[in-house]
Amino acid sequence: MITTDTRIPAARLAAFAARALVAAGLPAADAEIVASLMAEADLRGSDTHGVIRLPIYLRRIRAGGVNARPNIRVIGDRPSAALIDGDNGMGHLVMRRATQIAIDKAKATGIGWGGARMSNHAGPAALYAMLPLDHDMIGIYFAVGSNNHLPPWGGAETLLGTNPMCVAVPARDEPAIVLDMAPTVAAYGKVRLKAQRGEQMPVGWMIDRDGKPLTDPKRADEGYLLPIGDYKGYGLSLIIGILAGALNRAALGRDVVDFVKETGKATNTGHAIAAIAIDTFMPPADFKHAIDGVIRDIRNSQRLPGVARIFLPGEQSHTKYLDRRAHGVPMPKALRASLDAVAREFNIAPLE
């Protein structure tokens, strides 16, 4: 796990992000919530969804594309479900609020569901799906991706996104099972990484406008991501888009705004979170013990030749979390330079 990158304690990363967000106009308490969720993403190894996104978040706030001081409020309310209007605030604030509402409702009724509209990019799905774990609940999260890279199966128009879903299940002595996935074979960030490194993509990640395999990541704009399981991944992306987007009167399909290209425009991003209280079904301690057993059965099961270890969903992120909490978050030079540029732009103390 040792890399040649400098390591930065997560608390210092969070403090820097909070300074920048305050400088951009967020109230201090809100800035701290967003910054600590961003650092949490980096701790869990979500290198493409943590502090690396700070510059684009700040650019969007400056351009008026994100409301720095939103009035987040519940606009639809039933005992076990709610619709939350994020007032175009930072997605982290909106989804933390929506998740808290879902947890409260699950405590009261057994299951709680929070849908959010007029939200924004909120970082990795696991941040929210994992919040119910401490309350002996299972968390389920869906979101509409921040831009469209996926056509319907057979299609040549990117009406759908890499809409992510995450399910988090608590265990007792083992780390929680956390499945955090997009319904495409490759995430778009992986395509960008291949381009940066001058590498080719494997066949199966993307196709071009003729439906032929596209392997040159520099030509990614001319092609489409492929869904997992062909029509199945297309169906999953659509369903996630409906649960997170259409059901919340949030953007889906042609209404999706590319949040990098159109920095001044509200995205009306939609998300959904569900919390399922385990105590309807059995004492939570029994459930978590049973999940430990499931985890160990899988980990210790027979392996194919050449396979060194069978991983559970979320296990590798958990290992990164332990390493990074102890030794800090790796800070590549390019990321450090972009955060230094933020410090100069906002006239704040740089990352220590």
Place this chain on the structure above:
Amino acid sequence: MITTDTRIPAARLAAFAARALVAAGLPAADAEIVASLMAEADLRGSDTHGVIRLPIYLRRIRAGGVNARPNIRVIGDRPSAALIDGDNGMGHLVMRRATQIAIDKAKATGIGWGGARMSNHAGPAALYAMLPLDHDMIGIYFAVGSNNHLPPWGGAETLLGTNPMCVAVPARDEPAIVLDMAPTVAAYGKVRLKAQRGEQMPVGWMIDRDGKPLTDPKRADEGYLLPIGDYKGYGLSLIIGILAGALNRAALGRDVVDFVKETGKATNTGHAIAAIAIDTFMPPADFKHAIDGVIRDIRNSQRLPGVARIFLPGEQSHTKYLDRRAHGVPMPKALRASLDAVAREFNIAPLE
């Protein structure tokens, strides 16, 4: 859609299945519920999950593997979630009851969740996910598959099944969107069909014990199904197994009983159903109108060269439904012969 098979009106199929189930010991009212759900499966084109399963269901009832007169009861109850013990009754009865409970809870609180344990094979997932549609709700269904054919990613032991999930979303003028899928590239029934027809399987459906592609369906017992999206499909199968199985104290992993091979043994099959009331979020008529728009945007979007039509999830099943409701369910000779054998065995009037 015209085939050379005889067509049988669904009502006659249902009447025959009901006669057989009564002869096997089910109360008449229960037999009618099960039989009509089985015929409904055939109407929607689920040829592998409808009346074709009648002989194995009857064999299991006769062998004592299924309880013909169960006391289905709620053993965990919160305002929006319930755990239902099926007392080893027919899965159709258990899941119809669980779904009704979920719908009632969603009416009262906004979302309802029903988990089931000690249930059995219940036919295709869409049967239950679609029940909430008429109540202006979205339906979500998960089940633990009736046998294990899928190893964890990298594994060589079939600890997981083709655990199906289904999400049904109502539209207004368009047919509902119904995504009914297993997290494996191919269903096991498709493998059996290839074997019957003497055809090879495409690379990507299965691997052998060395992890090499397995294309001879006659050797299927020596290999493993492949999940969609590699580790992603493995994660989906596990999560569906937890939500439908472990959470309900139902079988998962090594506890799963092969319901075809072990006819005398209770399977403790688990399922879960959620119903989400749309009126928390907006007037249902507005939502259904919006979904019509999503459907049409997708159907009418640009296509790849050579693609004649873009389908929505569930659209082809709906087309079959319209055709079969009008012209009857195709009755291949082999199926007719197996139903005639049932008639002789139970001394009931044969299928007319």
